[in-house]
Amino acid sequence: MQEILAFTALGFAVAFIIKKFFLKKKKKKGSKSCGTDDDCGCH
Amino acid sequence: MINENINVALIGNPNVGKTSVFNQLTGLNQQVGNYPGITVEKKIGFCKLPNNIKANILDLPGTYSLNASSIDENVVIELLLNKNDKLYPDVALVVTDVENLKRNLLLFTQIKDLEIPTILVINMADRMEQKGITLDIPYLEEHLKTKISLVSSRKGFGIAELKKQIITYKTISSEPCLNASVIDPEYFDSLRKAFPSQLLYKLWLVITQDVNFLNLERKEIQSSFTKSHSDLKRLQQKETIKRYQFINDVLKVGLKVDIAIAKDFRSKLDRVLTHKVWGYAIFFAILFIIFQSIFEWSKIPMDFIDSTFANLSSLASKNLPEGVFTSLLSEGIIPGIGGILIFIPQIAFLFLFISILEESGYMSRVVFLMDKIMRKFGLSGKSVVPLISGTACAIPAIMATRNIENWKERLITILVTPFTTCSARLPVYAIIIALVIPDNYVLGFLNLQGLTLMLLYLLGFGMAIFSAYVLNKIMKIKGKTFFVVEMPNYKLPMFKNVAINVIEKTKAFVFGAGKIILAISIILWFLASYGPGKNFNNADTIQRSKVENKGIEESEMSNKIASFKLENSYIGIMGKTIEPVISPLGYDWKIGIAIISSFAAREVFVGTLATIYSVGGSDNEDTIKNKMGAEINPITGKKVFNFASGISLLLFYAFALQCASTLAITKKETNSWKWPVGQLIFMSGFAYVVALIAFQLLK
Numbered sequence: 001m002q003e004i005l006a007f008t009a010l011g012f013a014v015a016f017i018i019k020k021f022f023l024k025k026k027k028k029k030g031s032k033s034c035g036t037d038d039d040c041g042c043h
Numbered sequence: 044m045i046n047e048n049i050n051v052a053l054i055g056n057p058n059v060g061k062t063s064v065f066n067q068l069t070g071l072n073q074q075v076g077n078y079p080g081i082t083v084e085k086k087i088g089f090c091k092l093p094n095n096i097k098a099n100i101l102d103l104p105g106t107y108s109l110n111a112s113s114i115d116e117n118v119v120i121e122l123l124l125n126k127n128d129k130l131y132p133d134v135a136l137v138v139t140d141v142e143n144l145k146r147n148l149l150l151f152t153q154i155k156d157l158e159i160p161t162i163l164v165i166n167m168a169d170r171m172e173q174k175g176i177t178l179d180i181p182y183l184e185e186h187l188k189t190k191i192s193l194v195s196s197r198k199g200f201g202i203a204e205l206k207k208q209i210i211t212y213k214t215i216s217s218e219p220c221l222n223a224s225v226i227d228p229e230y231f232d233s234l235r236k237a238f239p240s241q242l243l244y245k246l247w248l249v250i251t252q253d254v255n256f257l258n259l260e261r262k263e264i265q266s267s268f269t270k271s272h273s274d275l276k277r278l279q280q281k282e283t284i285k286r287y288q289f290i291n292d293v294l295k296v297g298l299k300v301d302i303a304i305a306k307d308f309r310s311k312l313d314r315v316l317t318h319k320v321w322g323y324a325i326f327f328a329i330l331f332i333i334f335q336s337i338f339e340w341s342k343i344p345m346d347f348i349d350s351t352f353a354n355l356s357s358l359a360s361k362n363l364p365e366g367v368f369t370s371l372l373s374e375g376i377i378p379g380i381g382g383i384l385i386f387i388p389q390i391a392f393l394f395l396f397i398s399i400l401e402e403s404g405y406m407s408r409v410v411f412l413m414d415k416i417m418r419k420f421g422l423s424g425k426s427v428v429p430l431i432s433g434t435a436c437a438i439p440a441i442m443a444t445r446n447i448e449n450w451k452e453r454l455i456t457i458l459v460t461p462f463t464t465c466s467a468r469l470p471v472y473a474i475i476i477a478l479v480i481p482d483n484y485v486l487g488f489l490n491l492q493g494l495t496l497m498l499l500y501l502l503g504f505g506m507a508i509f510s511a512y513v514l515n516k517i518m519k520i521k522g523k524t525f526f527v528v529e530m531p532n533y534k535l536p537m538f539k540n541v542a543i544n545v546i547e548k549t550k551a552f553v554f555g556a557g558k559i560i561l562a563i564s565i566i567l568w569f570l571a572s573y574g575p576g577k578n579f580n581n582a583d584t585i586q587r588s589k590v591e592n593k594g595i596e597e598s599e600m601s602n603k604i605a606s607f608k609l610e611n612s613y614i615g616i617m618g619k620t621i622e623p624v625i626s627p628l629g630y631d632w633k634i635g636i637a638i639i640s641s642f643a644a645r646e647v648f649v650g651t652l653a654t655i656y657s658v659g660g661s662d663n664e665d666t667i668k669n670k671m672g673a674e675i676n677p678i679t680g681k682k683v684f685n686f687a688s689g690i691s692l693l694l695f696y697a698f699a700l701q702c703a704s705t706l707a708i709t710k711k712e713t714n715s716w717k718w719p720v721g722q723l724i725f726m727s728g729f730a731y732v733v734a735l736i737a738f739q740l741l742k
Binding site for chain 2: 001002003005006009010012013014016017020021
């Protein structure tokens with residue numbers, strides 16, 4: 001059980017890093033910047 | 044009941060409180076800054092108006108006129124010229140500052156010429172009495188052919204009345220308030236005859252601007268009506284003079300200022316704060332206080348967070364069932380998260396000070412002061428804004444270069460901005476300074492740690508302008524941009540704005556960086572907990588069978604086994620591979636891994652070391668700082684984080700481009716890989732050489 005949990009966490013972590021740094025972001029259609037999104041994407 | 048949806052555009056000069064009006068109307072919050080260039084893109088909020096009318100409120104970038112010379116000004120003109128744009132305004136709110144009405148009205152008269160129903164919003168009306176200002180509203184409304192709304196976005200008054208006025212937009216005159224065609228009647232007459240269905244002032248803007256407006260139409264106009272560049276410039280100047288003559292005539296009757304009442308405290312203060320000697324002395328004193336406070340005030344909460352996470356880690360390992368996931372939790376996830384949360388107090392204090400400086404109006408004086416220095420180094424005064432914004436993050440700072448008209452000046456600013464010390468460097472600086480700089484006082488009040496932090500910020504800024512100077516010499520900039528900086532009134536910072544800014548920035552830091560750090564901590568834990576080959580799998584037997592380990596205590600033996608396993612784990616092998624490159628800088632393989640992983644984001648450096656040291660040691664109760672401080676280099680027998688290696692690391696992080704997102708934004712803004720790759724090679728190469736020299740001299 002512990003191994004399943006640990007390796008699931010690893011899978012999520014790897015997927016997140018790949019998505020963040022290696023896949024191009026798709027712009028959502030009709031998305032509007034409201035001025036509150038302060039995440040510059042650099043962190 | 045039918046719901047009506049309308050578009051409302053907020054237009055105005057920089058620093059008239061446009062964003063504050065936007066916040067009041069929409070309830071949304073965003074950064075309210077006092078220096079130009081902070082709003083570089085259009086922003087939309089939503090507002091419920093009386094009579095079931097819903098409004099899309101569009102906050103457009105600040106612009107002084109409709110004569111566009113930069114990207115953010117183009118945003119305004121392109122929207123106002125294009126009736127087919129889905130955001131084309133049904134009504135325009137031209138926001139002005141009651142104390143700078145004359146200059147602010149230039150833009151208003153231009154918007155009126157576009158025949159858009161326009162409301163004149165006179166902001167900061169709460170200061171009228173104090174400044175001895177009286178306005179003849181009926182007279183102004185009649186001559187400016189508009190409705191006027193007196194508001195104070197800071198105090199929130201007048202907003203309800205403004206909402207009521209917006210819904211009457213259909214009754215507001217869209218007639219121009221002056222006839223601009225008198226600047227060249229013959230030319231405008233021929234233009235009118237050639238394009239009878241077109242709005243005359245729109246045609247004029249299309250002819251004079253290089254904006255992306257219906258290209259075919261522009262070509263058609265230009266083929267028969269284009270004048271020489273100098274003729275167009277001359278006519279634009281005539282137009283501006285004509286508009287100011289009109290504004291002067293109207294304000295002569297409509298605006299009265301009683302100088303006896305208006306005590307000019309602001310001018311007196313400005314003379315001191317922008318003085319060529321005192322101005323800089325005060326600025327450096329303020330910087331000094333900020334950096335001293337960041338260290339002093341953060342100590343207690345930081346120690347608390349550090350020990351809490353160490354205890355949490357220990358609690359997890361002792362109380363949860365033994366297994367892989369428990370180890371991942373206690374050695375990977377908890378120390379990794381702790382490695383980022385520990386810096387919340389310092390980040391919060393940094394942004395608290397920056398927000399107060401912005402809100403009070405002092406930041407604009409700093410921009411003015413720095414402009415004098417920038418010009419000596421061949422940069423535009425407008426470069427100051429990105430360089431100062433860079434103390435938060437290089438990404439929005441690089442985007443803020445969009446208001447620099449001259450391409451080469453803009454490019455140089457983009458290339459040097461990452462030298463400015465961003466908030467992501469703060470955790471790295473803070474932990475290294477705490478480890479290698481003594482917590483002593485010089486002259487009884489100068490804290491060495493705070494002083495070092497301040498010097499690092501100045502070093503980053505100094506390196507940015509020195510690099511700009513070199514690039515300027517190489518690139519031979521021709522033509523200069525002029526720089527207009529608004530000096531807003533001094534005011535007491537609004538608690539709400541400061542609090543929101545601090546919370547948003549801290550949240551962005553924790554949740555933005557936190558996600559990456561958590562993911563990297565998990566991956567690193569696996570790489571540090573598993574390894575190939577016999578050495579890793581038989582670590583226990585190998586260590587116990589060594590002659591020199593015979594008779595040592597069990598706790599020491601456990602440490603030796605953990606350390607041996609770490610060295611032979613996947614991460615250990617990777618680290619050992621790169622060690623020859625970094626050992627001349629005084630770093631061991633663990634620091635090497637932290638440097639590589641922190642290319643995702645600089646803050647990852649601390650989280651990485653926290654994870655590596657947690658896996659490599661047996662004491663989960665110890666804090667990150669203590670673990671790093673106790674680390675011994677097995678080859679030299681000295682502490683890994685000593686004065687020489689610490690200074691070397693600080694200098695490396697001061698100059699290296701350790702940020703993947705900065706590369707991406709530079710590529711986006713320059714539309715080429717040439718510049719970000721050059722930036723990466725130069726900054727990282729320079730950082731390596733400086734760190735190498737520093738370590739070799741100090742070791």
